[in-house]
Amino acid sequence: MSHSLSKAFFAVLILALTVSVAYSFEDDSYSTPDNWKQHVTAGRIVQSTSGSGLTDDTSLYTTLTTRLRLKSNEYAEDSDVYQYIRMHTDAAEVGNGTVKLSIFGRITSDINGDSDEDWGDNDYYAQRDILDADSSEGDLGGRLYQGYLQADGVIKNTKISIGRFYLDHLTTYQVDGIDAQVNVTDNFSVYAFGGLPVSYFYDLEDSYVAGAGFSYRYMDNTIFRGEYSYAEVDDIDDDHTQLEFVQLIPNGSVMLGYELLNDADTYSADLDYQISSTGTIVTLGFERLNDDIEGSDSNYLVNPITYALMDQSKYSKYKASVYQPFMKYFVAGLSYEAKSVDGDENFDNRDYQKYGAKFDINGLISDGTYISLNADKWAISDTDSTDDNNRIMYGLQVSQKVNAEVDVWLGSSFSKYEYDYLTDTRKDSVRSYYVGGQYQPSETLGVLLDVSREETEFYDDVDDDLSDSYVVELWANIAF
Numbered sequence: 001m002s003h004s005l006s007k008a009f010f011a012v013l014i015l016a017l018t019v020s021v022a023y024s025f026e027d028d029s030y031s032t033p034d035n036w037k038q039h040v041t042a043g044r045i046v047q048s049t050s051g052s053g054l055t056d057d058t059s060l061y062t063t064l065t066t067r068l069r070l071k072s073n074e075y076a077e078d079s080d081v082y083q084y085i086r087m088h089t090d091a092a093e094v095g096n097g098t099v100k101l102s103i104f105g106r107i108t109s110d111i112n113g114d115s116d117e118d119w120g121d122n123d124y125y126a127q128r129d130i131l132d133a134d135s136s137e138g139d140l141g142g143r144l145y146q147g148y149l150q151a152d153g154v155i156k157n158t159k160i161s162i163g164r165f166y167l168d169h170l171t172t173y174q175v176d177g178i179d180a181q182v183n184v185t186d187n188f189s190v191y192a193f194g195g196l197p198v199s200y201f202y203d204l205e206d207s208y209v210a211g212a213g214f215s216y217r218y219m220d221n222t223i224f225r226g227e228y229s230y231a232e233v234d235d236i237d238d239d240h241t242q243l244e245f246v247q248l249i250p251n252g253s254v255m256l257g258y259e260l261l262n263d264a265d266t267y268s269a270d271l272d273y274q275i276s277s278t279g280t281i282v283t284l285g286f287e288r289l290n291d292d293i294e295g296s297d298s299n300y301l302v303n304p305i306t307y308a309l310m311d312q313s314k315y316s317k318y319k320a321s322v323y324q325p326f327m328k329y330f331v332a333g334l335s336y337e338a339k340s341v342d343g344d345e346n347f348d349n350r351d352y353q354k355y356g357a358k359f360d361i362n363g364l365i366s367d368g369t370y371i372s373l374n375a376d377k378w379a380i381s382d383t384d385s386t387d388d389n390n391r392i393m394y395g396l397q398v399s400q401k402v403n404a405e406v407d408v409w410l411g412s413s414f415s416k417y418e419y420d421y422l423t424d425t426r427k428d429s430v431r432s433y434y435v436g437g438q439y440q441p442s443e444t445l446g447v448l449l450d451v452s453r454e455e456t457e458f459y460d461d462v463d464d465d466l467s468d469s470y471v472v473e474l475w476a477n478i479a480f
Contacts, residue, residue, distance in 0.1 A: 058092040063479045073469040079111035097153025102165075105147065107140040143200055146174075157183040167193055170227040170242045173209050174198040187217045197233055207233040211240075221248045238262060251276050264291040278324070285319035292343055313343030321356075333358040351381040368401030391417045408437040430456045436473075448475040 065084040071077065084106045091098035148163030161179045166172055169191060177195015184190060194210035211229030218224070223246040231238045241260040246253060252273035259266040271284040293312040321335035335356035341349060354376065361371040375394035382388045395413030402408060416429040436450030450473040457467065 058090045060087060060089050061479075062087050063477060066476045068472075068474040070472040070474075071469065072471075077112065080108060081111055082106055082108040091152070094151070094154050096156065097151060099149065099151045099154065101149055103144075103147045105142065105144040107142045109140060164198060169193070169211075169213055170225060170244060171211065171229055171240070173229075173231075175209060177209075188214070190214045197231065204233060207231075209233075213242075222246070223248075249273075261293070264289065264293045266290070281323040283319070283321045285317075287317040289315050312349055313341050313345065315339055315341045315349075323358075329361055329364040331358075331360040331362070333360075345383040350383055353379045355379075366400070370397075370399040372397045389417075391415065405440050406437065408435075410435040428457050430454060444479050446475075446477040446479075448477075449473070 063084075063086040065082075065086075067082040067084065069080045069082070071079075084104070086104045088102040089100050091100045144164055146163075146165050148161050148165040150159065150161045152159045154160075159181045162177075164174070164176050165179070166174050167179060175193065175195035175197060177193065179191065179193040181189055181191035190212070191214070192210075192212040195208065197204055197207055197209050209229060209231040211227060213225065213227030215223065215225045223244075225242075225244045225246075227242045229240045231240070239260075239262055241258075243258040245256040247255075252271065255268075255270040257266075257268040257270075259268075266287060266289050268287040269285070272281070273283075274281050289312065292314055317337070317339045319335070319337045321333060323331060323333040325331045333356075335354075335358075337354040337356075339350075339352050341351055345351070356377075357375045359373045361369075363369060364371075373394075373396055376392070378389075378391040380389040380391075393413065393415045395411060397409070397411040399407065399409040410433075412431070412433045414429065414431045432452060432454045434450060434452035436448065438446065438448045440446040452471045454469050454471075455467055456469075
Protein backbone atom coordinates (compact mmCIF):
# COMPACT_ATOMS: atom_id res chain seq x y z
CA MET A 1 0.00 0.00 0.00
CA SER A 2 2.96 2.34 0.61
CA HIS A 3 3.69 2.43 -3.11
CA SER A 4 0.05 3.30 -3.90
CA LEU A 5 0.11 6.14 -1.36
CA SER A 6 3.33 7.41 -2.90
CA LYS A 7 1.69 7.54 -6.33
CA ALA A 8 -1.37 9.23 -4.86
CA PHE A 9 0.78 11.91 -3.28
CA PHE A 10 2.53 12.88 -6.50
CA ALA A 11 -0.70 12.68 -8.52
CA VAL A 12 -2.45 15.09 -6.18
CA LEU A 13 0.63 17.33 -6.12
CA ILE A 14 0.62 17.63 -9.92
CA LEU A 15 -3.15 18.27 -9.90
CA ALA A 16 -2.80 21.05 -7.33
CA LEU A 17 0.01 22.71 -9.25
CA THR A 18 -1.99 22.72 -12.47
CA VAL A 19 -5.16 24.04 -10.82
CA SER A 20 -3.19 26.63 -8.75
CA VAL A 21 -2.35 26.61 -5.08
CA ALA A 22 -4.23 26.73 -1.78
CA TYR A 23 -6.38 29.02 0.32
CA SER A 24 -7.28 27.36 3.53
CA PHE A 25 -5.16 29.05 6.13
CA GLU A 26 -7.46 31.98 6.88
CA ASP A 27 -6.44 32.56 10.49
CA ASP A 28 -4.61 35.90 10.76
CA SER A 29 -3.00 35.09 14.12
CA TYR A 30 0.69 34.29 14.30
CA SER A 31 1.45 30.70 13.34
CA THR A 32 4.67 28.75 12.94
CA PRO A 33 5.62 25.40 11.43
CA ASP A 34 5.67 24.01 14.96
CA ASN A 35 1.93 24.53 15.53
CA TRP A 36 0.51 24.23 12.03
CA LYS A 37 -2.57 22.06 11.90
CA GLN A 38 -2.21 21.71 8.14
CA HIS A 39 -5.69 22.16 6.68
CA VAL A 40 -7.73 19.34 8.17
CA THR A 41 -10.02 19.90 11.16
CA ALA A 42 -13.14 18.09 12.25
CA GLY A 43 -15.69 20.79 11.45
CA ARG A 44 -13.94 22.65 8.67
CA ILE A 45 -15.77 21.49 5.57
CA VAL A 46 -19.46 22.32 5.74
CA GLN A 47 -21.56 23.95 8.43
CA SER A 48 -25.18 23.04 8.99
CA THR A 49 -27.39 25.27 6.87
CA SER A 50 -31.12 24.87 6.43
CA GLY A 51 -31.96 22.48 9.26
CA SER A 52 -35.02 20.30 9.77
CA GLY A 53 -38.12 21.85 11.27
CA LEU A 54 -39.09 20.74 14.77
CA THR A 55 -41.65 23.47 15.47
CA ASP A 56 -42.78 26.61 13.68
CA ASP A 57 -39.82 28.58 15.03
CA THR A 58 -37.25 25.88 15.83
CA SER A 59 -35.09 23.72 13.57
CA LEU A 60 -32.61 20.90 14.20
CA TYR A 61 -29.30 21.27 12.37
CA THR A 62 -27.15 18.20 11.72
CA THR A 63 -23.71 17.71 10.21
CA LEU A 64 -22.30 14.24 9.50
CA THR A 65 -18.58 14.00 8.79
CA THR A 66 -16.89 10.80 7.64
CA ARG A 67 -13.11 10.80 7.89
CA LEU A 68 -10.85 8.13 6.41
CA ARG A 69 -7.17 8.20 7.41
CA LEU A 70 -4.55 5.99 5.75
CA LYS A 71 -0.95 5.86 7.01
CA SER A 72 1.85 3.91 5.40
CA ASN A 73 5.60 3.36 5.15
CA GLU A 74 7.70 0.51 3.73
CA TYR A 75 7.22 -1.56 6.86
CA ALA A 76 3.63 -1.18 7.99
CA GLU A 77 0.34 0.51 7.28
CA ASP A 78 -2.72 1.59 9.24
CA SER A 79 -6.25 2.53 8.17
CA ASP A 80 -8.84 4.17 10.42
CA VAL A 81 -12.31 5.56 9.83
CA TYR A 82 -14.05 8.16 11.99
CA GLN A 83 -17.70 9.20 11.98
CA TYR A 84 -18.50 12.58 13.58
CA ILE A 85 -21.94 13.98 14.27
CA ARG A 86 -22.84 17.53 15.23
CA MET A 87 -26.36 18.56 16.12
CA HIS A 88 -27.84 21.74 17.51
CA THR A 89 -31.19 23.46 17.61
CA ASP A 90 -32.39 27.02 17.35
CA ALA A 91 -33.12 28.77 20.61
CA ALA A 92 -36.76 27.79 21.19
CA GLU A 93 -38.93 30.13 23.21
CA VAL A 94 -39.93 28.76 26.62
CA GLY A 95 -41.77 31.17 28.90
CA ASN A 96 -39.83 34.43 28.92
CA GLY A 97 -36.61 32.79 27.78
CA THR A 98 -35.16 30.30 25.33
CA VAL A 99 -33.85 26.73 25.39
CA LYS A 100 -31.38 25.13 22.95
CA LEU A 101 -29.59 21.79 22.57
CA SER A 102 -26.09 21.02 21.28
CA ILE A 103 -24.41 17.63 20.67
CA PHE A 104 -21.01 16.73 19.20
CA GLY A 105 -19.56 13.20 19.24
CA ARG A 106 -17.85 10.50 17.24
CA ILE A 107 -17.40 6.79 16.74
CA THR A 108 -14.39 5.20 15.06
CA SER A 109 -12.93 1.93 13.91
CA ASP A 110 -9.50 0.58 13.08
CA ILE A 111 -10.00 -0.99 9.65
CA ASN A 112 -6.92 -3.18 9.44
CA GLY A 113 -5.93 -3.70 13.07
CA ASP A 114 -2.21 -4.20 13.64
CA SER A 115 -1.41 -5.00 10.00
CA ASP A 116 -0.86 -8.64 11.01
CA GLU A 117 2.42 -7.70 12.68
CA ASP A 118 3.46 -9.70 15.72
CA TRP A 119 3.60 -6.97 18.34
CA GLY A 120 2.95 -7.19 22.06
CA ASP A 121 0.05 -5.30 23.60
CA ASN A 122 2.38 -2.65 24.97
CA ASP A 123 4.50 -2.15 21.86
CA TYR A 124 4.30 0.97 19.75
CA TYR A 125 5.46 1.79 16.27
CA ALA A 126 4.81 4.56 13.76
CA GLN A 127 1.70 3.06 12.17
CA ARG A 128 0.18 1.68 15.37
CA ASP A 129 -1.83 4.56 16.78
CA ILE A 130 -4.08 4.90 19.80
CA LEU A 131 -6.88 2.96 18.12
CA ASP A 132 -4.62 -0.07 17.73
CA ALA A 133 -3.20 0.18 21.23
CA ASP A 134 -6.29 1.16 23.22
CA SER A 135 -9.31 -0.30 21.43
CA SER A 136 -10.41 -3.89 21.69
CA GLU A 137 -11.78 -5.71 18.68
CA GLY A 138 -15.21 -4.40 17.76
CA ASP A 139 -14.90 -1.36 20.02
CA LEU A 140 -16.30 1.73 18.22
CA GLY A 141 -14.22 4.12 20.34
CA GLY A 142 -17.21 6.34 21.03
CA ARG A 143 -16.61 9.81 22.44
CA LEU A 144 -19.06 12.53 23.38
CA TYR A 145 -17.25 15.86 23.13
CA GLN A 146 -20.25 17.90 24.17
CA GLY A 147 -23.92 17.32 24.80
CA TYR A 148 -25.80 19.91 26.79
CA LEU A 149 -29.06 21.74 27.24
CA GLN A 150 -28.92 25.50 27.78
CA ALA A 151 -31.78 27.58 29.21
CA ASP A 152 -31.34 31.34 28.87
CA GLY A 153 -33.83 33.62 30.63
CA VAL A 154 -36.30 30.86 31.49
CA ILE A 155 -35.42 31.84 35.05
CA LYS A 156 -35.19 35.62 35.03
CA ASN A 157 -31.67 36.96 34.31
CA THR A 158 -30.22 33.44 34.52
CA LYS A 159 -28.44 31.21 32.02
CA ILE A 160 -28.06 27.52 32.92
CA SER A 161 -26.17 24.79 31.05
CA ILE A 162 -26.61 21.12 31.98
CA GLY A 163 -24.73 18.17 30.49
CA ARG A 164 -21.22 17.83 29.03
CA PHE A 165 -19.61 21.11 27.96
CA TYR A 166 -16.56 23.35 28.21
CA LEU A 167 -16.81 26.07 30.82
CA ASP A 168 -16.72 29.50 29.22
CA HIS A 169 -15.13 31.37 32.12
CA LEU A 170 -11.57 31.96 33.34
CA THR A 171 -11.26 28.17 33.49
CA THR A 172 -11.87 25.93 30.50
CA TYR A 173 -12.53 22.63 32.23
CA GLN A 174 -14.59 20.12 30.30
CA VAL A 175 -17.15 18.78 32.75
CA ASP A 176 -20.23 16.61 33.10
CA GLY A 177 -22.22 18.92 35.28
CA ILE A 178 -24.01 22.23 35.59
CA ASP A 179 -23.07 25.87 35.09
CA ALA A 180 -25.34 28.73 36.15
CA GLN A 181 -24.82 32.46 35.53
CA VAL A 182 -26.95 35.26 36.98
CA ASN A 183 -26.90 38.80 35.58
CA VAL A 184 -27.32 40.86 38.75
CA THR A 185 -27.17 44.12 36.78
CA ASP A 186 -26.33 45.06 33.19
CA ASN A 187 -22.65 45.29 34.16
CA PHE A 188 -22.29 42.72 36.94
CA SER A 189 -22.78 38.94 36.80
CA VAL A 190 -21.97 35.99 39.04
CA TYR A 191 -21.74 32.30 38.24
CA ALA A 192 -21.13 28.89 39.79
CA PHE A 193 -20.34 25.49 38.32
CA GLY A 194 -19.65 21.93 39.38
CA GLY A 195 -19.34 18.45 37.97
CA LEU A 196 -17.17 15.52 37.02
CA PRO A 197 -14.02 16.33 35.00
CA VAL A 198 -14.06 14.60 31.62
CA SER A 199 -11.38 12.10 30.66
CA TYR A 200 -11.42 9.74 27.68
CA PHE A 201 -8.73 7.48 29.14
CA TYR A 202 -9.16 7.33 32.93
CA ASP A 203 -11.92 6.45 35.38
CA LEU A 204 -12.66 9.67 37.29
CA GLU A 205 -15.93 8.75 38.94
CA ASP A 206 -14.67 9.74 42.41
CA SER A 207 -13.33 13.10 41.21
CA TYR A 208 -15.01 16.47 40.83
CA VAL A 209 -14.44 20.16 40.14
CA ALA A 210 -16.46 23.08 41.48
CA GLY A 211 -16.11 26.82 41.47
CA ALA A 212 -17.66 30.28 41.40
CA GLY A 213 -16.78 33.66 39.94
CA PHE A 214 -17.89 37.09 38.87
CA SER A 215 -17.49 39.59 36.04
CA TYR A 216 -17.81 43.37 36.34
CA ARG A 217 -17.69 45.87 33.48
CA TYR A 218 -17.20 49.56 34.19
CA MET A 219 -18.09 52.14 31.51
CA ASP A 220 -17.54 49.57 28.70
CA ASN A 221 -13.76 50.06 28.88
CA THR A 222 -12.80 48.29 32.11
CA ILE A 223 -13.42 44.64 32.91
CA PHE A 224 -12.61 42.92 36.19
CA ARG A 225 -13.10 39.17 36.61
CA GLY A 226 -12.38 36.76 39.42
CA GLU A 227 -12.85 33.05 40.01
CA TYR A 228 -12.15 30.36 42.59
CA SER A 229 -12.26 26.66 41.77
CA TYR A 230 -11.49 23.46 43.63
CA ALA A 231 -10.58 20.18 42.03
CA GLU A 232 -10.19 16.73 43.48
CA VAL A 233 -8.87 14.37 40.83
CA ASP A 234 -7.21 11.02 41.54
CA ASP A 235 -6.69 12.01 45.19
CA ILE A 236 -4.87 15.20 44.18
CA ASP A 237 -6.47 18.37 45.52
CA ASP A 238 -6.02 21.73 43.83
CA ASP A 239 -7.21 25.14 45.00
CA HIS A 240 -7.12 27.59 42.13
CA THR A 241 -7.81 31.33 42.36
CA GLN A 242 -7.72 33.65 39.33
CA LEU A 243 -8.09 37.40 38.96
CA GLU A 244 -8.05 39.31 35.67
CA PHE A 245 -8.15 43.05 34.95
CA VAL A 246 -8.62 44.27 31.36
CA GLN A 247 -8.44 47.92 30.36
CA LEU A 248 -9.41 48.86 26.83
CA ILE A 249 -7.41 51.80 25.51
CA PRO A 250 -7.51 53.57 22.14
CA ASN A 251 -6.22 51.06 19.56
CA GLY A 252 -5.43 48.40 22.12
CA SER A 253 -5.83 46.77 25.51
CA VAL A 254 -3.91 46.03 28.70
CA MET A 255 -4.44 42.86 30.73
CA LEU A 256 -3.16 42.14 34.25
CA GLY A 257 -3.57 38.65 35.70
CA TYR A 258 -3.00 36.82 38.97
CA GLU A 259 -3.27 33.08 39.64
CA LEU A 260 -2.82 31.14 42.86
CA LEU A 261 -2.54 27.37 42.49
CA ASN A 262 -2.35 25.99 46.03
CA ASP A 263 0.67 27.88 47.42
CA ALA A 264 2.17 28.89 44.08
CA ASP A 265 1.20 32.24 42.61
CA THR A 266 1.71 33.65 39.14
CA TYR A 267 1.57 37.25 37.92
CA SER A 268 1.10 38.13 34.27
CA ALA A 269 0.69 41.20 32.09
CA ASP A 270 -0.10 41.62 28.39
CA LEU A 271 -0.27 44.61 26.10
CA ASP A 272 -1.78 44.68 22.59
CA TYR A 273 -1.50 47.94 20.68
CA GLN A 274 -1.90 49.11 17.10
CA ILE A 275 -0.25 52.24 15.77
CA SER A 276 -3.07 53.58 13.64
CA SER A 277 -0.92 55.77 11.39
CA THR A 278 1.21 52.85 10.19
CA GLY A 279 -0.96 49.82 10.97
CA THR A 280 1.80 48.35 13.14
CA ILE A 281 0.65 45.84 15.77
CA VAL A 282 2.78 45.43 18.90
CA THR A 283 2.26 42.80 21.61
CA LEU A 284 4.16 42.46 24.89
CA GLY A 285 3.79 39.83 27.59
CA PHE A 286 5.25 38.91 30.97
CA GLU A 287 4.63 36.00 33.34
CA ARG A 288 6.20 35.29 36.71
CA LEU A 289 5.86 32.09 38.77
CA ASN A 290 6.90 33.03 42.31
CA ASP A 291 7.03 29.63 44.00
CA ASP A 292 8.36 26.20 43.12
CA ILE A 293 5.72 23.60 42.29
CA GLU A 294 6.30 19.95 43.07
CA GLY A 295 4.76 17.24 40.94
CA SER A 296 2.48 16.14 43.75
CA ASP A 297 0.96 19.63 43.83
CA SER A 298 0.15 19.86 40.13
CA ASN A 299 -2.78 18.18 38.44
CA TYR A 300 -2.45 17.35 34.75
CA LEU A 301 -6.18 17.59 34.14
CA VAL A 302 -6.85 21.04 35.53
CA ASN A 303 -3.52 22.74 36.15
CA PRO A 304 -3.19 25.86 33.95
CA ILE A 305 0.27 26.87 35.18
CA THR A 306 2.66 23.92 34.99
CA TYR A 307 3.40 21.02 32.71
CA ALA A 308 1.62 17.73 33.30
CA LEU A 309 2.71 16.27 36.64
CA MET A 310 6.17 17.79 36.34
CA ASP A 311 8.15 19.80 38.86
CA GLN A 312 8.39 23.47 38.03
CA SER A 313 10.88 25.93 39.49
CA LYS A 314 10.27 29.64 39.83
CA TYR A 315 10.62 31.38 36.49
CA SER A 316 10.10 34.58 34.54
CA LYS A 317 8.82 34.52 30.96
CA TYR A 318 8.90 37.38 28.45
CA LYS A 319 7.20 37.71 25.07
CA ALA A 320 7.21 40.39 22.40
CA SER A 321 6.08 40.59 18.78
CA VAL A 322 5.58 43.17 16.06
CA TYR A 323 3.57 42.89 12.83
CA GLN A 324 3.76 45.36 9.98
CA PRO A 325 1.48 45.45 6.91
CA PHE A 326 2.82 47.29 3.87
CA MET A 327 2.08 47.84 0.17
CA LYS A 328 -1.46 46.44 0.54
CA TYR A 329 -0.55 42.78 0.04
CA PHE A 330 2.24 42.11 2.55
CA VAL A 331 2.56 41.53 6.28
CA ALA A 332 5.86 40.92 8.09
CA GLY A 333 6.19 39.79 11.68
CA LEU A 334 8.90 39.15 14.25
CA SER A 335 8.50 37.52 17.66
CA TYR A 336 10.67 36.81 20.67
CA GLU A 337 10.12 34.72 23.77
CA ALA A 338 12.44 33.92 26.66
CA LYS A 339 12.20 31.94 29.89
CA SER A 340 14.52 32.33 32.86
CA VAL A 341 14.35 29.63 35.55
CA ASP A 342 15.42 30.66 39.07
CA GLY A 343 15.77 27.28 40.76
CA ASP A 344 16.43 23.66 39.84
CA GLU A 345 16.31 22.81 36.16
CA ASN A 346 15.69 19.56 34.33
CA PHE A 347 15.10 18.50 30.73
CA ASP A 348 11.55 19.91 30.73
CA ASN A 349 12.17 23.02 32.86
CA ARG A 350 15.02 25.08 31.40
CA ASP A 351 16.09 28.52 30.26
CA TYR A 352 15.38 29.13 26.59
CA GLN A 353 15.07 31.78 23.94
CA LYS A 354 12.75 31.50 20.96
CA TYR A 355 12.87 33.66 17.82
CA GLY A 356 10.16 33.73 15.17
CA ALA A 357 9.66 35.35 11.77
CA LYS A 358 6.63 35.46 9.49
CA PHE A 359 6.02 36.92 6.03
CA ASP A 360 2.56 36.80 4.42
CA ILE A 361 1.39 37.69 0.93
CA ASN A 362 -2.40 37.97 0.71
CA GLY A 363 -4.34 38.55 -2.48
CA LEU A 364 -1.45 39.46 -4.76
CA ILE A 365 -2.03 36.93 -7.56
CA SER A 366 -5.79 37.00 -7.02
CA ASP A 367 -8.20 37.83 -4.22
CA GLY A 368 -8.13 34.19 -3.16
CA THR A 369 -4.35 33.72 -2.99
CA TYR A 370 -2.55 33.38 0.34
CA ILE A 371 1.17 32.67 0.78
CA SER A 372 2.88 32.39 4.14
CA LEU A 373 6.54 31.82 5.05
CA ASN A 374 7.39 31.06 8.69
CA ALA A 375 10.54 30.30 10.67
CA ASP A 376 11.30 29.56 14.31
CA LYS A 377 14.53 29.00 16.22
CA TRP A 378 14.74 27.61 19.75
CA ALA A 379 17.94 28.00 21.78
CA ILE A 380 17.66 25.97 25.01
CA SER A 381 20.37 26.39 27.62
CA ASP A 382 22.25 23.56 29.25
CA THR A 383 21.76 22.26 32.78
CA ASP A 384 23.93 20.25 35.16
CA SER A 385 22.78 17.05 33.42
CA THR A 386 21.94 18.19 29.87
CA ASP A 387 23.74 19.92 27.02
CA ASP A 388 22.52 22.84 24.93
CA ASN A 389 19.58 21.92 22.73
CA ASN A 390 18.67 23.77 19.56
CA ARG A 391 15.83 23.51 17.11
CA ILE A 392 15.17 25.35 13.89
CA MET A 393 11.96 25.16 11.86
CA TYR A 394 10.86 26.85 8.66
CA GLY A 395 8.11 26.30 6.16
CA LEU A 396 5.86 27.51 3.39
CA GLN A 397 2.08 27.47 2.99
CA VAL A 398 0.30 28.35 -0.24
CA SER A 399 -3.48 28.48 -0.58
CA GLN A 400 -5.78 29.35 -3.44
CA LYS A 401 -9.53 29.79 -3.54
CA VAL A 402 -10.21 28.75 -7.11
CA ASN A 403 -13.89 29.65 -7.05
CA ALA A 404 -16.87 29.52 -4.69
CA GLU A 405 -16.79 25.71 -4.66
CA VAL A 406 -13.07 24.82 -4.77
CA ASP A 407 -10.10 25.50 -2.47
CA VAL A 408 -6.67 23.92 -3.01
CA TRP A 409 -3.45 24.12 -0.99
CA LEU A 410 0.07 22.84 -0.57
CA GLY A 411 2.86 23.34 1.91
CA SER A 412 6.19 22.14 3.21
CA SER A 413 8.09 22.44 6.48
CA PHE A 414 11.51 21.48 7.75
CA SER A 415 12.57 20.89 11.34
CA LYS A 416 16.05 20.13 12.65
CA TYR A 417 16.50 19.29 16.31
CA GLU A 418 19.87 19.03 18.06
CA TYR A 419 19.60 17.34 21.45
CA ASP A 420 21.56 15.33 23.91
CA TYR A 421 20.75 11.73 24.72
CA LEU A 422 22.74 10.48 27.70
CA THR A 423 25.41 13.13 26.91
CA ASP A 424 25.56 11.99 23.27
CA THR A 425 24.62 14.88 20.99
CA ARG A 426 22.28 13.86 18.18
CA LYS A 427 20.81 15.71 15.24
CA ASP A 428 17.48 14.67 13.74
CA SER A 429 15.67 16.37 10.90
CA VAL A 430 12.16 16.02 9.56
CA ARG A 431 10.91 17.38 6.24
CA SER A 432 7.23 17.20 5.39
CA TYR A 433 5.14 18.03 2.33
CA TYR A 434 1.39 18.17 2.03
CA VAL A 435 -1.12 18.99 -0.65
CA GLY A 436 -4.88 18.92 -0.74
CA GLY A 437 -8.16 20.39 -1.85
CA GLN A 438 -11.75 20.93 -0.85
CA TYR A 439 -14.82 20.81 -3.05
CA GLN A 440 -18.18 22.09 -1.86
CA PRO A 441 -20.70 21.85 -4.70
CA SER A 442 -23.66 22.81 -2.49
CA GLU A 443 -24.54 24.00 0.99
CA THR A 444 -25.22 20.45 2.07
CA LEU A 445 -22.24 18.53 0.63
CA GLY A 446 -18.48 18.89 0.83
CA VAL A 447 -15.43 16.67 0.32
CA LEU A 448 -11.80 17.17 1.26
CA LEU A 449 -8.56 15.36 0.38
CA ASP A 450 -5.22 16.02 2.08
CA VAL A 451 -2.06 13.99 1.35
CA SER A 452 1.22 14.38 3.23
CA ARG A 453 4.68 12.87 3.04
CA GLU A 454 7.28 12.93 5.79
CA GLU A 455 11.02 12.32 5.47
CA THR A 456 13.06 11.84 8.64
CA GLU A 457 16.56 10.82 9.76
CA PHE A 458 15.23 9.43 13.02
CA TYR A 459 15.22 5.80 11.90
CA ASP A 460 18.44 5.86 9.87
CA ASP A 461 20.29 3.73 12.43
CA VAL A 462 17.49 1.14 12.33
CA ASP A 463 16.26 0.88 8.74
CA ASP A 464 16.30 3.45 5.93
CA ASP A 465 12.95 2.11 4.73
CA LEU A 466 11.33 3.72 7.78
CA SER A 467 12.48 7.21 6.78
CA ASP A 468 9.57 7.98 4.43
CA SER A 469 5.93 7.78 5.44
CA TYR A 470 2.63 8.91 3.92
CA VAL A 471 -0.73 9.99 5.33
CA VAL A 472 -3.93 10.39 3.32
CA GLU A 473 -6.94 12.14 4.87
CA LEU A 474 -10.27 11.89 3.03
CA TRP A 475 -13.28 13.74 4.48
CA ALA A 476 -16.91 13.93 3.40
CA ASN A 477 -19.51 16.19 5.00
CA ILE A 478 -23.28 16.12 4.68
CA ALA A 479 -25.28 18.91 6.33
CA PHE A 480 -29.02 19.11 6.66
